[in-house]
Amino acid sequence: MKDDTITLDHGSGGKLSHRLILDTVLPVFDDPALRCLDDGAVLETEGGRIAFSTDTYVVDPLFFPGGNIGDLAVNGTVNDLAMCGAVPLYLSVGMIIEEGFLRRDLDGILETMQRAARAASVRIVTGDTKVVPRGAVDKIFINTAGIGVVPEGVCVSGRNARIGDRVLVSGTLADHGMTILTRREGLRFESSLQSDTAPLNHMVADMLDDCGGDIHALRDPTRGGVGTSLNEIAESSGVTIRIHEDRIPVKRAVAGLCELLGIDPLYVANEGKLVAVVAPEAAFRVLDRMHAHPMGRDARIIGEVTAADIVPVIMTTRIGGTRIVDMPTGEQLPRIC
């Protein structure tokens, strides 16, 4: 019976989300661009390649340390475009507002969106506003879609990871997800945690500028975290990715809370981080580029790509053991983004 309905796990970003897209969406919306399942679609046009992506934001609470639904919605689509190797240019904004929503809060969200758009050098050029009766939506949900241009010579896709490549992350993991968790009703921890929501496009432009052809895959580890992103890349490319637990950057406070709650930071959502799969000879150059950028100060090489093994992602643990990094089945917390 459970198979007859959509469950929260279908929105986790993990295994069941993946299955829903593979089994339900892809066979119907059969399209070569969609089939790549990258962060956005890359489309050939007369004027060159454009990237197109969308996300809807349903985060609860709307306002949280480090940001609100507004910058999350702008940065999220900016980052998905950047993960296609594109320079993000234009955004649309679709809002669904619950009757009775405070104008003050709406103003705050709009201003945050505009500030975020400026920071990412994108323009908000079109939109839509629906208002629904009380109870038909929880406060406000925001969709953004975005268009970017893919520079010539850039060819970034989850299918392009090659044996020998190095795997990099741009900074500490799990900041966004754990921040939201601490802010949820009934879960009020005192903490200094803060969302990492941020635009990654400028850093990605720097990385591509220097090492264009050597950057094979990029992904922003949002819902489902780095564990899920690595699985997606490994599966799409038909390789195995090995990572090393002792190289994975996690802030002390975040690590402590994860430990306390029994949550693996590898599966927690990030909103201002990326995973990069890079040719081995370029790995340190890319790392330097990332370090030079405020959004990549804590970047690390966390692993490498090997021939396809029994499972897509394997981790060497701190104590020297080996652990399978599977896709997460269930959702740790709904409405994380």
Added chain:
Amino acid sequence: MKDDTITLDHGSGGKLSHRLILDTVLPVFDDPALRCLDDGAVLETEGGRIAFSTDTYVVDPLFFPGGNIGDLAVNGTVNDLAMCGAVPLYLSVGMIIEEGFLRRDLDGILETMQRAARAASVRIVTGDTKVVPRGAVDKIFINTAGIGVVPEGVCVSGRNARIGDRVLVSGTLADHGMTILTRREGLRFESSLQSDTAPLNHMVADMLDDCGGDIHALRDPTRGGVGTSLNEIAESSGVTIRIHEDRIPVKRAVAGLCELLGIDPLYVANEGKLVAVVAPEAAFRVLDRMHAHPMGRDARIIGEVTAADIVPVIMTTRIGGTRIVDMPTGEQLPRIC
């Protein structure tokens, strides 16, 4: 106090929607493309002009005579792109699903979307799926965003209506809105009404093909109906539009129900109709083109553009009087689309 919150009227598509966009959204998202307030944004790129548009669909009920939320969502964005004079090419799909939603219904909606995309010759290339806990959204909401290409020589905008131009509608008014109304809980009329949801891009391409430069403004009269669209065009162009009640096409059954309920069909939502403002010498040629197309069989010339008068839109009534066609203040029925 009411000013402190968002009300259903802010989602009506009428006067208060307009004010919300003008007073709250535009000053913050300050952008030349947005400022036109056309159905989508037209953007100059190296490869030519592209159009970009978005809409979110919150219709209740999800399934109704003539369609469901799926074809509404595809046709709606296809039509907004066509109203920019663009050839629609690519769509994104963002779904927000309530936990417990039936897979069967999801499958039905996805299949309808794909069929609608095929019919409109557009590709669904990227998307997003969020699942939220029971009660956080009512069943399913769908956002679509779309990209199209504006052919050279085409210059269509709500600001381009000129004195002497003729005003055309592509068919009967109020079909969609009155159909939804009859299907709402507590309002079960026996009726043969059917939504007019349909893609208009092929008809628009024919119209532009023949009379490109003579088509000055196009708008799809969705929320707020033809009355609102005419006000928007008249205001943007700084003119007055005069229409003639006896030329306005309304199906007999729809007209009857409107009369019974005291609803003016001029303000009821359409999902497969357009308003065109056309140079006088081209009006009959455009009309012929519309008549030749299944979506324009009932097209009519309903009025003309004059110099700016006391009000933006005036109607000559059936009995020869004159009536102001104001923007509607309130919402007749929320969640119409």
